[in-house]
Amino acid sequence: MSETSNDKRKKTDASNTDAERAARYAALEAESPRISPSDYTTKSRRSFLTGGAAMAAGAFGFRWIQTRPESDRIPDVLRRGHEVNESVWRALKRDGVNAPTFPRSASSMVRVNGRRGLGEEIDLAAWEMRVEGPDGTLLGTHVMDEIRALPFHEMTIEHKCVEGWSHIVTWGGARFSDFAALYADELGGLPPYVSLNTPDEEYYVGVDIESMMHEQMYLAYELQGEPLTQDHGAPLRLASPNKYGIKLLKRIGTIRFTDERPTDFWFERGYDWYAEL
Secondary structure, eight states: OOOOHHHHHHHHHHHHHHHHHHHHHHHHHHHSOOOOHHHHHHHHHHHHHHHHHHHHHHHHHHHHHHHSOEETTEEHHHHHHHHHHHHHHHHHOOTTOOOOOOOGGGOOOOOOOOOTTOSSOOOGGGOOEEEEOTTSOEEEEEOHHHHHTSOOEEEEEEEEOTTSOEEEEEEEEEEHHHHHTTTHHHHTSOOSEEEEEOTTSSSEEEEEHHHHTSTTOEEEEEETTEEOOGGGTTTOEEEOSSBOGGGSOSSOOEEEEESSOOOOTTGGGTOOSSOBO
16 A cells, blocks of 8 residues: 555654654753763762761661660650750740631541540540549539530631641630639639540640630530530540640540649650640
């Protein structure tokens, strides 16, 4: 079968395209910086030695950290790093400044993450929260109707996890500051720390009173406009955009106002006690 003029034209166009591409690549190659074989060998040797030295320094540093005495269950140099981080965040923190909020339409149900302290479902109707003073004295108990009687607030904020993910979510409930006002006179002023435990005491957090009294720290009982599920901490949990999720205790069983900085579940396992955002 003879080749048509159309086929010939296509072959010519393809040849021209290939020739143009080859010419363009040749021009780019000519403009590219060149290195002599001896310079390449020198640079390669230097890179190898630099990389080897960096690896050796890293291994030495890691071994050195492992030999350091422990401070609150982690090497002291790491604990000091956490303390420096806390001091920096405390210095940068500005009173009265809120974390960004978002339109309600931007929020959606946050995933369940972490079930310690929620091992078994509880009878929500029988739930009761204890409030204790610095010496462990029982100051009062509360049921959900009493929490719901406090002024209701709602916020759409970014919930952040130390694992590196975040999610825009809408929380509803009472501000902790409104709840704490019930005990301020009895305590003669609020102590500097608050400790919170789950009813089974399997999970516990400690938070500074300044963070607890921030208007974006909630005793939350609604998520996306619906009552909390037990997986999300029903009937009552902490919610705030200013602390990582590890501080936002689910299923509150006990609140204790205390003069001493309380222990904290993840602090005992090497994390930053302050956990501020």
